[in-house]
Amino acid sequence: xxxxxxxxxxxxxxxxxxxxxxxxxxxxxxxxxxxxxxxxxxxxxxxxxxxxxxxxxxxxxxxxxxxxxxxxxxxxxxxxxxxxxxxxxxxxxxxxxxxxxxxxxxxxxxxxxxxxxxxxxxxxxxxxxxxxxxxxxxxxxxxxxxxxxxxxxxxxxxxxxxxxxxxxxxxxxxxxxxxxxxxxxxxxxxxxxxxxxxxxxxxxxxxxxxxxxxxxxxxxxxxxxxxxxxxxxxxxxxxxxxxxxxxxxxxxxxxxxxxxxxxxxxxxxxxxxxxxxxxxxxxxxxxxxxxxxxxxxxxxxxxxxxxxxxxxxxxxxxxxxxxxxxxxxxxxxxxxx
Amino acid sequence: xxxxxxxxxxxxxxxxxxxxxxxxxxxxxxxxxxxxxxxxxxxxxxxxxxxxxxxxxxxxxxxxxxxxxxxxxxxxxxxxxxxxxxxxxxxxxxxxxxxxxxxxxxxxxxxxxxxxxxxxxxxx
Numbered sequence: 001x002x003x004x005x006x007x008x009x010x011x012x013x014x015x016x017x018x019x020x021x022x023x024x025x026x027x028x029x030x031x032x033x034x035x036x037x038x039x040x041x042x043x044x045x046x047x048x049x050x051x052x053x054x055x056x057x058x059x060x061x062x063x064x065x066x067x068x069x070x071x072x073x074x075x076x077x078x079x080x081x082x083x084x085x086x087x088x089x090x091x092x093x094x095x096x097x098x099x100x101x102x103x104x105x106x107x108x109x110x111x112x113x114x115x116x117x118x119x120x121x122x123x124x125x126x127x128x129x130x131x132x133x134x135x136x137x138x139x140x141x142x143x144x145x146x147x148x149x150x151x152x153x154x155x156x157x158x159x160x161x162x163x164x165x166x167x168x169x170x171x172x173x174x175x176x177x178x179x180x181x182x183x184x185x186x187x188x189x190x191x192x193x194x195x196x197x198x199x200x201x202x203x204x205x206x207x208x209x210x211x212x213x214x215x216x217x218x219x220x221x222x223x224x225x226x227x228x229x230x231x232x233x234x235x236x237x238x239x240x241x242x243x244x245x246x247x248x249x250x251x252x253x254x255x256x257x258x259x260x261x262x263x264x265x266x267x268x269x270x271x272x273x274x275x276x277x278x279x280x281x282x283x284x285x286x287x288x289x290x291x292x293x294x295x296x297x298x299x300x301x302x303x304x305x306x307x308x309x310x311x312x313x314x315x316x317x318x319x320x321x322x323x324x325x326x327x328x329x330x331x332x333x334x335x336x337x
Numbered sequence: 338x339x340x341x342x343x344x345x346x347x348x349x350x351x352x353x354x355x356x357x358x359x360x361x362x363x364x365x366x367x368x369x370x371x372x373x374x375x376x377x378x379x380x381x382x383x384x385x386x387x388x389x390x391x392x393x394x395x396x397x398x399x400x401x402x403x404x405x406x407x408x409x410x411x412x413x414x415x416x417x418x419x420x421x422x423x424x425x426x427x428x429x430x431x432x433x434x435x436x437x438x439x440x441x442x443x444x445x446x447x448x449x450x451x452x453x454x455x456x457x458x459x460x461x
Contacts, residue, residue: 102420105420105441105442106347106350106420106441108442109350109420109441109442110347110349110350110353112442112445113349113350113353113354113357113445113446114349114353116353116357116445116446116447117353117356117357117446120357120360120446122356122357122360123356145442148442149442163425
């Protein structure tokens with residue numbers, strides 16, 4: 001109940017709301033709606049009062065009503081214009097990110113390839129100390145590339161230019177290959193990575209490349225966030241379990257970890273772009289906060305859904321579901337939950 | 338020695354790829370625009386073409402159209418190496434019969450070398 005009251009109060013803080021958009025008050029939709037609402041109430045009362053005063057002169061009343069309606073119409077026009085301006089600003093921002101990201105991609109690739117040449121020894125043997133700095137350079141370039149690539153994907157999602165392929169593929173094969181790829185990484189961080197699959201899992205319908213990115217992101221997060229928790233906090237060894245099962249018209253995929261979990265207050269923002277949970281920021285300053293936003297967009301655009309359950313200090317389970325491929329829809333479900 | 342024609346307008350990329358593949362024994366010829374790329378392909382008949390899409394004078398799609406429409410060059414294996422990564426661009430390239438599409442920023446030089454080796458084999 002307290003939450004609802006707080007929400008209402010925050011909505012009534014018009015100046016605060018308008019500050020968010022960084023536009024003058026006269027262009028702020030919330031403020032204009034407040035003005036419009038007040039004008040409607042005042043004009044309704046005024047019409048009523050004038051109507052009583054001039055009840056013997058209907059033409060006068062009609063004239064006043066027309067005048068007030070015209071005023072309201074003008075106000076609505078201003079509101080619509082302010083929305084248009086906000087939409088245009090948003091479009092320009094998306095386009096700006098798209099252009100900048102594209103332009104940054106080439107010099108970043110140049111740098112990455114040059115570092116690779118320097119590290120390969122083609123141009124002569126490198127000293128251990130140099131090698132160490134090349135490694136740092138390479139890692140940072142990779143970080144920048146990831147960020148640019150995420151910004152580009154985000155701008156495509158916002159501009160609805162994010163096209164996904166639709167094809168039948170095996171979620172089981174995709175997951176198995178990725179888990180095999182991740183096992184040495186997990187092992188090096190002393191984390192046990194397990195996979196369990198329900199029998200006769202049907203094929204799913206979607207873009208295998210993009211779904212792979214989603215699962216990769218979830219596994220990467222799981223391993224990383226276990227690393228942030230001390231062994232005593234998580235009650236023993238780190239563990240990530242990937243589960244696949246079939247229920248109804250969907251194949252479900254769960255990634256469960258016993259990492260640091262997500263604080264309760266942060267949970268509602270977890271799929272928002274640029275959001276990073278407070279306890280994660282304590283351990284790691286890097287990260288764009290775009291990964292889960294992109295994951296959710298990919299899954300939803302594939303006709304699926306994504307969610308999570310988490311308890312701070314105990315771990316998190318992220319899940320997503322993808323529609324069963326049309327040809328295999330008749331396969332009976334193997335597990336009910 | 339096997340010859341690779343690399344059509345790419347970015348000089349640093351030209352240098353990096355030529356250096357890396359050259360050190361592995363391939364002979365890399367550079368073309369800094371699409372028109373020059375088509376001319377060199379017709380004159381030298383390389384074993385493989387590495388092609389960017391955004392190019393001056395003739396873009397990658399125009400280059401592909403010319404090369405795949407010419408008897409002399411149509412069977413030369415072509416690898417598209419670009420930073421365009423949208424599904425529409427990939428399908429447009431695939432329509433020309435190109436089988437390998439690599440997004441530059443996702444590739445390390447050794448990945449490109451692997452694809453080159455798979456496509457045309459070892460340098461000699």
